[in-house]
Amino acid sequence: MPFRPSGSALDYLLKPIDEKELRKAVDRYKVKRIYAQEGNLLFKNFIQNMLTEDKQKFKLALAGTNEIRYVQLDEIIRLQAESNYTRIFLASGKIFVSAKTLKEYDEILNGHKFLRVHKSHLVNPTHIIKFDRTGLLHMSDKSTVEVSRRKKEYLQFSMSGKWVK
Numbered sequence: 001m002p003f004r005p006s007g008s009a010l011d012y013l014l015k016p017i018d019e020k021e022l023r024k025a026v027d028r029y030k031v032k033r034i035y036a037q038e039g040n041l042l043f044k045n046f047i048q049n050m051l052t053e054d055k056q057k058f059k060l061a062l063a064g065t066n067e068i069r070y071v072q073l074d075e076i077i078r079l080q081a082e083s084n085y086t087r088i089f090l091a092s093g094k095i096f097v098s099a100k101t102l103k104e105y106d107e108i109l110n111g112h113k114f115l116r117v118h119k120s121h122l123v124n125p126t127h128i129i130k131f132d133r134t135g136l137l138h139m140s141d142k143s144t145v146e147v148s149r150r151k152k153e154y155l156q157f158s159m160s161g162k163w164v165k
Contacts, residue, residue, distance in 0.1 A: 060108065062088060062098050069096060073112055077127040077141050079105050081120035089141060091127070117147045117155055131155060 059070045071090065080087045081102035088096040098105075106116055116122050117137065127140040135152060137145040147155055 058112070062096050063100060064096060064098055073109070073114075073124065074126060076114075076124050077139055078124060078143070078145060079114075079122040089139075089143065091140070093141070115155065117145060117151050119148065121145050 058073060060073060060076070062069045062071060075091050077089045077091055079102055080089070082097075084099075084101055086098045086100055086102050086105055088098060090096060102120065102122055106114075106122055109122065113125055114122050115125055123137060123139065123145055129138040129140060131137050131147070135147045135149070137147060137155075139145060
């Protein structure tokens, strides 16, 4: 029986080996190796959050293109969909672009009181300053977020003390 290494093939090279194809195969290997390490860190964060009973200790791992950043939920002002990426606005004024979709973050943050106010917006209610009659949320970073027509009544109920008359 021939020896077969475990795992899956990353690429196939045919003889004679073309230098460009070899470079592409090596580059794909490097990317796969980087994301494997990132996946391991994200998995550890997931396990830590599952075992933590205190929701104040919950840290969200934000996977970007070059780094993984861990943030407390109260540091997040809002999340905005941008195609297959999510732009995350932090209280520090920094903006983090994540390779996850807003739908994925909506599922992760389910149970942490974040509100989906629009198909492209998820907000932290602790950072809402007011909700005006034009359908805009005014956030603590002075940004505004549009609320979809379908979500206005739900939001009025959720934000009962912050409705501007």
